Amino acid sequence: MNKSFLWGGAVAANQYEGGYQEGHKGLSVTDVMSAGDVDHPREISYEILDDKYYPNHYGIDFYHHYKEDIKLFAEMGFKCFRLSISWPRIYPQGDELEPNEEGLEYYDHVFDECLKYGIEPIVTLSHFEMPLYLAKKYGGWRNRKLITFFERYAITCFKRYSKKVKYWMTFNEINNLIDTDNPFNAWTGAGVLYEDNENIEQTMYQISHYQFVASARAVQRAKEINASMQVGCMLHFGPIYPSSCNPQDILAGIKAMDKRYFFSDVHVRGYYPTYTLKKWERSNIQLDITDEDLKDLKRGTVDYIGFSYYKSTIAEYDKIQDFIEVQNPLLKKSDWGWAIDPTGLRIILNEVYERYQKPMFIVENGFGAYDKLENGIINDDYRIDYLRNHILEMKKAIELDGVEVMGYTPWSAIDIVSASTGELAKRYGFIYVDLDDQAKGSGRRYRKASFEWYKRVISSNGEIL
Ligand code: BGP
Numbered sequence: 001m002n003k004s005f006l007w008g009g010a011v012a013a014n015q016y017e018g019g020y021q022e023g024h025k026g027l028s029v030t031d032v033m034s035a036g037d038v039d040h041p042r043e044i045s046y047e048i049l050d051d052k053y054y055p056n057h058y059g060i061d062f063y064h065h066y067k068e069d070i071k072l073f074a075e076m077g078f079k080c081f082r083l084s085i086s087w088p089r090i091y092p093q094g095d096e097l098e099p100n101e102e103g104l105e106y107y108d109h110v111f112d113e114c115l116k117y118g119i120e121p122i123v124t125l126s127h128f129e130m131p132l133y134l135a136k137k138y139g140g141w142r143n144r145k146l147i148t149f150f151e152r153y154a155i156t157c158f159k160r161y162s163k164k165v166k167y168w169m170t171f172n173e174i175n176n177l178i179d180t181d182n183p184f185n186a187w188t189g190a191g192v193l194y195e196d197n198e199n200i201e202q203t204m205y206q207i208s209h210y211q212f213v214a215s216a217r218a219v220q221r222a223k224e225i226n227a228s229m230q231v232g233c234m235l236h237f238g239p240i241y242p243s244s245c246n247p248q249d250i251l252a253g254i255k256a257m258d259k260r261y262f263f264s265d266v267h268v269r270g271y272y273p274t275y276t277l278k279k280w281e282r283s284n285i286q287l288d289i290t291d292e293d294l295k296d297l298k299r300g301t302v303d304y305i306g307f308s309y310y311k312s313t314i315a316e317y318d319k320i321q322d323f324i325e326v327q328n329p330l331l332k333k334s335d336w337g338w339a340i341d342p343t344g345l346r347i348i349l350n351e352v353y354e355r356y357q358k359p360m361f362i363v364e365n366g367f368g369a370y371d372k373l374e375n376g377i378i379n380d381d382y383r384i385d386y387l388r389n390h391i392l393e394m395k396k397a398i399e400l401d402g403v404e405v406m407g408y409t410p411w412s413a414i415d416i417v418s419a420s421t422g423e424l425a426k427r428y429g430f431i432y433v434d435l436d437d438q439a440k441g442s443g444r445r446y447r448k449a450s451f452e453w454y455k456r457v458i459s460s461n462g463e464i465l
Helices: 062-076 101-116 132-138 145-160 174-178 200-225 247-269 274-282 291-299 342-356 381-399 449-459
Strands: 006-010 080-084 120-126 167-171 230-237 240-242 304-309 313-318 322-326 360-364 405-408 431-433 445-447
Touching (some): 006 062, 006 120, 006 360, 062 101, 062 445, 062 449, 101 120, 120 145, 132 145, 145 167, 145 200, 167 200, 174 200, 174 230, 200 230, 230 247, 240 247, 247 313, 304 342, 342 360, 342 381
Parallel strands (some): 120 167, 167 230, 240 313, 304 360, 360 405
Antiparallel strands (some): 431 445
């Protein structure tokens, strides 16, 4: 492994910061998302209702514990720490001309604390969130004006942190927008709720287009501010296998992957792929796309591909919808039904690298589980197994297949609120936080078994697994 390989861990502002009304932060769309669980989706109301609990308000209170937590990351030997900036901390409403100085200072402190230990901050500008005000007043990313607001926010961050942050990403898992059956996360994070009888597919492509343009403009502004800054995209990836060797199923697998690749194709190549143009023609999809937008897409292609990998899936031919997703009988699953497939990581690294020849950054990979704290000890061997097997496959992709991988930041550096369910009980971290789903508990941090294990992995640069 290359000596400069970026080992670290990842989190997202809305899932761990807390302090939701401190430092003149505005409300985020995630601040009005109630708790859910494995069987019940979270609800979003655009108002804070008295009878609901909102897990993001407290998160794990990193806002007040950042020194203690970053010290623990340093103890593990992190070379980098992936976090996101909360947009409403910087622009509380989203459409103001001047940023909130207190919000900017907060991230100065966080970045300084990281840099003190030689930890490189890796920053996502929008991780499933935005100012609630933009969602209510403008309809979120349905509205072209959002491009200007995002660009202003990005410029503010690039200028302010140009000496502290080198690696940036624009929109987290932008390709989750395609998942129109489950609009959770990417849709709610884009400040968009379905309207009755709307053409959901058309809306999805329009939101995506505005985000692509906003991202491309951010890339250009970053280069103007500091040419050495690197801006990447962030995709949710994982191979989609055909359910059999029937050519119909093979084609179904390709079509299913195209739905994910559509987003990286635009980010990386700077233009819309032909399979999408044909789809728009066929489905009579009408979009607001200007010539200037298309120029922006070309000028603002990304420097690297950040992606999350948790699981693989299977596609089976379906007459009506091209394909349907089915379960893989050969793979074990997590308690939340996510198929465990380390080889899938090597496969996707190969596929994506061959497609684009751009450096890749694994910015999320991890195992959500119900951890048990017993006498101050958390034995999370299942997590160690998961991560070990994935790192082994990543190493094969690098050493045997020649894939260029910049770093690995498992999800999550520390226990945080789950994005999909709102639980804290779905834990991913190397550090246990003594809080329950209602944020009750001591809040004390404990090193899990995986903490000591990962520390050795980093100090041996991936040799001791
Ligand atoms: C990704 C998101 C993260 C994160 C992770 C785990 O989709 O980028 O924000 O939460 O998945 O998902 P969950 O928290 O739902 O288990």
